[in-house]
Amino acid sequence: xxxCVGMVLDRGLxxxxxxxxxxxxxxxxxxxxxxxxxxxxxxVITLLAAGNLATTQAVVSLLDERSKIxxxxxxxxxxxxxxxQIVRTVAATLREVIGxxxxxxxxxxxxxxxxxxxxxxxxxxxxxxxxxxPEGNFIECGEDTPFFQTGETKxxxxxxxxxxxxxxxxxxxxxxxxxxxxxxxxxxxTVGPPFDFHFYEADSLRRGWHGRIAPxxxxxxxxxxxxxxxxxxxxxxLPDYTYPG
Numbered sequence: 001x002x003x004c005v006g007m008v009l010d011r012g013l014x015x016x017x018x019x020x021x022x023x024x025x026x027x028x029x030x031x032x033x034x035x036x037x038x039x040x041x042x043x044v045i046t047l048l049a050a051g052n053l054a055t056t057q058a059v060v061s062l063l064d065e066r067s068k069i070x071x072x073x074x075x076x077x078x079x080x081x082x083x084x085q086i087v088r089t090v091a092a093t094l095r096e097v098i099g100x101x102x103x104x105x106x107x108x109x110x111x112x113x114x115x116x117x118x119x120x121x122x123x124x125x126x127x128x129x130x131x132x133x134p135e136g137n138f139i140e141c142g143e144d145t146p147f148f149q150t151g152e153t154k155x156x157x158x159x160x161x162x163x164x165x166x167x168x169x170x171x172x173x174x175x176x177x178x179x180x181x182x183x184x185x186x187x188x189x190t191v192g193p194p195f196d197f198h199f200y201e202a203d204s205l206r207r208g209w210h211g212r213i214a215p216x217x218x219x220x221x222x223x224x225x226x227x228x229x230x231x232x233x234x235x236x237x238l239p240d241y242t243y244p245g
Contacts, residue, residue, distance in 0.1 A: 051114025156180035
């Protein structure tokens, strides 16, 4: 399992993903689930992947390889004229990989499916964010749905629903996302740090503030402890139940 979040802000796009993969409680590994493509001054695209690791790695590898083939470049990550066409290409590649695995008679303990979040900006167009489902269909973020989650979504969703604000700064978004991820990993051992992040500034057309939050990162530790303490204080401040009788 995994946990990925993509958000649309007035300032730009925000992405974060965990790195834990597991095939049982005694077989836990760390793999990067975020990929960033960049043509400075022309486009920046970020992909977050949740699902079967072999599937997601195959999809990313195919996208990389095909972007280097001159005959196919017009429909690739680095050359397609719109983000919508890029999303269609990525969706078709995901369907292709899943179909090849299933047609080959392969079997696995988990399905070959995957869900992808992809967002970015191409010069001349606004930043956009999409979610691609295993079947290859996709939806786009809008005013009513300003952020997407994929993977183990339920534990980290309440804080996003309550505290998300489109006008927040990247620094405020980092705080919100770390609370969401901390809430998730506390409840589900299949999600864990380090966390990769990318904050893309609208119209910059360059890779933005990006990096990795390690488990022992002082800021993450402060957020985790502070959020836990704040929840306990809030609970204590609520009125006690009065037993009737």
